[in-house]
Amino acid sequence: MSDTGNIAGSGRGGTVPLFAVPFSAVNTGADREFNARLASHCEAQCPPGRTQVRGHDDFLDSPDAGEIRRRILGHAAGVVAGLCGIGADEFGQLRLQARGWCSVVRRNGHVPAQHFPGAAWLAVYCAQAGEPDADARGAGVLRLHERRLGSIYRDASTRELAPPYRYGNHTWTPLPGWMALFPAYLPHEISVVRSDAPLILVFALLRFADPGQEE
Numbered sequence: 751m752s753d754t755g756n757i758a759g760s761g762r763g764g765t766v767p768l769f770a771v772p773f774s775a776v777n778t779g780a781d782r783e784f785n786a787r788l789a790s791h792c793e794a795q796c797p798p799g800r801t802q803v804r805g806h807d808d809f810l811d812s813p814d815a816g817e818i819r820r821r822i823l824g825h826a827a828g829v830v831a832g833l834c835g836i837g838a839d840e841f842g843q844l845r846l847q848a849r850g851w852c853s854v855v856r857r858n859g860h861v862p863a864q865h866f867p868g869a870a871w872l873a874v875y876c877a878q879a880g881e882p883d884a885d886a887r888g889a890g891v892l893r894l895h896e897r898r899l900g901s902i903y904r905d906a907s908t909r910e911l912a913p914p915y916r917y918g919n920h921t922w923t924p925l926p927g928w929m930a931l932f933p934a935y936l937p938h939e940i941s942v943v944r945s946d947a948p949l950i951l952v953f954a955l956l957r958f959a960d961p962g963q964e965e
Contacts, residue, residue, distance in 0.1 A: 767914045769898065773922075773932045774829045778821050778875070780927040788818055789878040789950045792852035801859025801943075810850035810954060822873050822929060822954050823848055829931050830871065830958065843961050850954035852877075853940075855890070857948075861940035863895065869934040869955035876924035880947025889944035892930055894920045895937040924951065 780788075791814050796803035810819045823846050831841050849869075853861060866872060874892055882889040896919050901908065911917070921941075922930050932938075934955055943949050 770914055771897075771933060771936065772833055773894065773920060773930070775922060776825045776829065776929045776931065778825055778927055778929055780821060782926070784817070785877045785926045788952070791815070792877060792950050792952070793854055793948070795852055796854040801856045802861060803854050804861075805852040805854075807849055807851050809852050809952070810848055815850075818875065818877075818952055819848065819850075819954075822850070822875055822952070823956070825929060826871060826873050826931055826954075826956055844958040845961065847957045847959055848954050850952060853951045853953065855940055855943045855949040855951070857943055857946060860942045863937050863939040865937045866934040866955055869957050871931060871956040872934040872936075872938075873929055873931050873952075873954040873956060874924070875929040875952040875954070876926050876950070877952060878926055878947060878950040879924045880943070880945030880949065883944045886944035888921070889942055890924070890949045891941050892922045892924060893939050893941055894922075894932065895939075896920075897936065924949065 792805065795805035795809065809815055810822075827846055831838070834841055850873075855861060879890065896917055898917065900917055908917075924930075940949065940951070
């Protein structure tokens with residue numbers, strides 16, 4: 751049983767964060783040249799003419815995507831290993847499965863709210879991000895939607911709870927070479943892009959399978 755369960759069930763006093771959700775932002779160390787090559791490859795997969803284009807789901811399986819696949823999986827495994835309650839040897843035996851695609855979001859385009867309950871984790875890697883218009887600083891962000899049900903009655907005490915208890919959506923600004931990682935079931939979206947340069951992202955659904963488990 752977790753520490754939270756022990757505290758809640760043993761009669762000991764204390765306040766603990768229930769239902770906490772991990773979110774990680776990772777600098778993968780990818781340089782400008784790598785990101786330029788990746789962005790070009792993504793744009794080749796996504797024909798022009800629309801404000802938002804999603805590529806094929808086998809993007810990470812293509813020969814040209816080998817390096818970004820290794821970067822995403824390597825950093826994701828490192829983060830998840832630190833969150834797991836199992837030993838390093840047991841975790842090292844798990845098989846990391848991945849399916850991914852690229853998205854090119856041009857000016858006035860967006861990625862509608864989506865979620866993926868059939869996977870464990872979602873990684874979102876940024877290959878390119880343009881500078882938004884001066885009056886649209888909140889444009890082109892990854893927004894994760896609050897899943898907890900709030901009370902119909904809110905007062906001054908619940909309106910400004912300290913982290914990690916605060917209510918509200920979470921936003922992350924994509925930067926080239928950076929990756930976000932969070933549970934895949936969380937609803938999320940990319941807000942409307944207001945920059946001349948397209949926002950180019952790679953999405954990867956991840957699953958850690960036991961040895962011998964079917965795909």
